Amino acid sequence: MSKFVKIVEVGPRDGLQNEKQPLTIGQRCNLILDLMKTGLRSIEVGSCVSAKWVPQMAHSDELYAMLPQNTDISFSLLTPNIKGFEAAKAVNCQEVAVFTAASESFTHKNINCSIAESFDKFADIFQAAKSSNIRVRGYVSCMVDCPYEGAIDPRQVAQVVKKLYEMGCYEVSLGDTIGTATPDRVKKVWQACLAELDASVLAGHFHNTYGMAIANIYESLQHGIRVFDSSIAGLGGCPYAKGASGNVSTEDLYYLLSHMGFETGLNLEALMQASQNISQVLQRDNPSHYANAYWQTRCA
Template identity: 75%
Template sequence: MSEFVKIVEVGPRDGLQNEKTPLSIEQRKSFILDLMQTGLKNIEVGSCVSPKWVPQMANSTDLFLSLPKDKHINLSLLIPNLKGFEQAKAVGCKEIAVFTAASESFTQKNINCTIDESFEKFADVLAQAKADEIKVRGYVSCMVDCPYEGAIAPVQVLKVTQKLLEMGCYEVSLGETIGTATPDRVKKVWDICLSEIGSHLLAGHFHNTYGMAIANIYQSLEQGIRIFDSSISGLGGCPYAKGAAGNVATEDLYYLLSNMGFETGIHLDELMLASKNINKVLNRHNPSSFAQAYWQNDK
């Protein structure tokens, strides 16, 4: 039996939040409904942040509430604080995500606080989530490089990740936020983290600025990581990282995993339809290498 790799689809949140033109709730809903037909079991719907700061994520709780609920598909929301948690809880969300970074400068720019202050902000959230039996996933940005500080020490990544797990996160996703890493550097981070933390608690989140995302995922697979974030059609980026391209495309991740003998649960035809539809809505080119080959061969 093939080994299963968990994929967390972040296109509706991490992808769309970086699009210049916000989509309507109906457009976002259609996108997620398409994704729900692909076999993906984990989809990040949006985030409970102020529309003043991220207008693309406005009304994410209304969007969540409008979606059909399937016990086999985990729909989640990103939240910045206790207020966001209460909003997510009010619409019946059973999994939330909190976010910090391994870089002090990035944390200040991204969420306007220090790393320690971010932990203080999340303490009440995690305590309340535990009481309400709501799962919490953690994100740590800048696992290799920071756009402001440069290289980040792997031990700093370990420290922040351990703290999130101690506070109650069931899983922590390490983000290669600006896409500058190469497999040798990714290996050093995993070596440090895996010396103290089980691989089942860790996920990889790779951006593709320099075309290294798939290579870095392959390195991660070699070291035992079996959870990855991806974004259909490579949607996304980072507003605080100059020139940072989108996330690794779900299509490319599917190709790598399926051809290496891993099970993903993805239905290819439905995945490619969802990809085609969102690109049409956004009037954008699909940067996924697999998608380009797929549609060329389909002609």
């Protein structure tokens, strides 16, 4: 089994879109430039959605165009519809992401359609992406619980994931959207998904509402999952899940993986500097346990 774990940094998109304080396009660009110094090879830049609904993500296509293009880093944009895809394509984006959920209620609340209808909306994106040789990543929310329906059947999760893969996603990230998952329940989801797909096309996206994100990632590693989404300084939350805290911090994920002998390709000092910089810009405390311990040790 591979000892390399790919970290997909989602702070500039999934993190910032749920922070109360919108950043300027320049501040967002500086965050990504900081992240580029860390050794990360996958960074989610923003979301091509209406600024009316998600003001924090305004001008994400312009932000993408500001970034260095001669790099081996994979920059991606979230594109919920064909209009968003065309905006991403116009700035030469080589990877886009689509999202749905394993919960009908959450899908209606989040993107105003059923799960089946969300697949219909994606059809044009997959067709256009294939013809333009653009990679598509998928997100599935509510892998364990829905804030409206409660527990979600792992078999339902597996079928949604399988459908996205069959439509053309090279990788599907499963999200513990409200952070209520525990390792025993995560195990059941992976078992259901692995009965349909290989671990190499699956990723984990864990929120830390109840402090279980790292435990859930540890469980995921036992099932061969080698891709995880994380957010620098634990940025983010979920506007459709009251009380849900941010994504697992990239710093805490790094600590777990590096001390378990996994390779990440990350530079610790650059990672901690990026973490400190964005926390200062947002004037917020960093919820990362590792980041706090790191700076306390350095200042002692």
